[in-house]
Amino acid sequence: MQPSKPTPPRGRGIASNPRNRFEQTEYIPEPDSGIHDPNNKVQTRYFEDHTSDIISRNNSPDIPFSVGVNPYRGCEHGCVYCYARPTHEYLGFSSGLDFETKIMFKPKAPELLRKALGSRRWKPEPIAMSGVTDPYQPVERSLKITRGCLEVICAARQPVALITKNALIQRDIDLLAELAKWQCVVVNISITTLDSRLGRLMEPRTASPRQRLETVSKLRAAEIPVGVMIAPVIPGLNDEEIPSIIESAASAGALWFNTVPIRLPYSVKDVFRDWLQLNFPNKYEKIVSRIKDMRGGKLNDPNLRSRMRGEGIWPEQIKALRLLGLRRAKVVPYKATLTSEHFQPPESNGQMRMNFM
Known part of the structure; x- marks a missing residue:
């Protein structure tokens, strides 16, 4: 049995900041700092990201x-x-509390995207929003950067695939429905559990399972192609829910279903183990x-041939549960x-460029 871990601050998923693998020093708060007080509220801070290129x-x-x-x-x-937590270390932050409380936003993203799509070097191909962090996280409600990007995408009839676990995507149904007319959009809603308590523990600031199912229903009512990502699948925690999630989401109108087993790169291993020990000590071992059984004896497998599927009996069981749910x-x-x-390439001034044959 592992030693118990400190409780995260109210409304947060993580209780600490693991050491940044690129840094030589590590900040360890004093025991009386209040950071591990479950009644303490850690405010989110936002920083402008002045990137000059929005396409990754x-x-x-x-x-x-x-x-x-992104x-x-x-x-x-x-x-x-979240497998994306270690990306925050490139910024000098930690993959723990920093990842969810220090958010970089790109105010010029729509402008940069318009410029990129208007470039003669751009060869139209589907764009994913977002491949790293959720484009509909809470601050999007006020900043509307994702919506600004979608406005550019919609005007250009640029194909786009979105994945989110936030019901805020309903706000942009007008743009998504227009893109759907041109076969230029697919949406994936991430649903990891139907248990609202487990959802709050795993994903503390996301939409509830009920809200996500409602989102599927409303998007489909607007004739927008919608599927469901059951990811990550955690053997022994939420894998048994796969058939129920598929049945519920299919009833809401979802058209396809994919599963991905949990990935724990770099410090995410420690973050996840601490959380697991705190919330499910009896299931920890x-x-x-x-997870080790399907990752070659380790908690993470970076092999490009197997990291999205895993190996052994548990990935086979996940597949069987998915097929059961589909049936x-x-x-x-x-x-x-x-x-x-x-596709219609935009000019840098926002107008559309005419194509002459």
């Missing part, structure tokens, strides 16, 4: 997109398992053991597709 690219063979747009760095949702829900196979054939 990857060549990973196990990621289904090569181009991404309006934010860090994520206030505070999901304890079982869950950790099962129960009588899901008809559906393949989401995007097209660039209607």
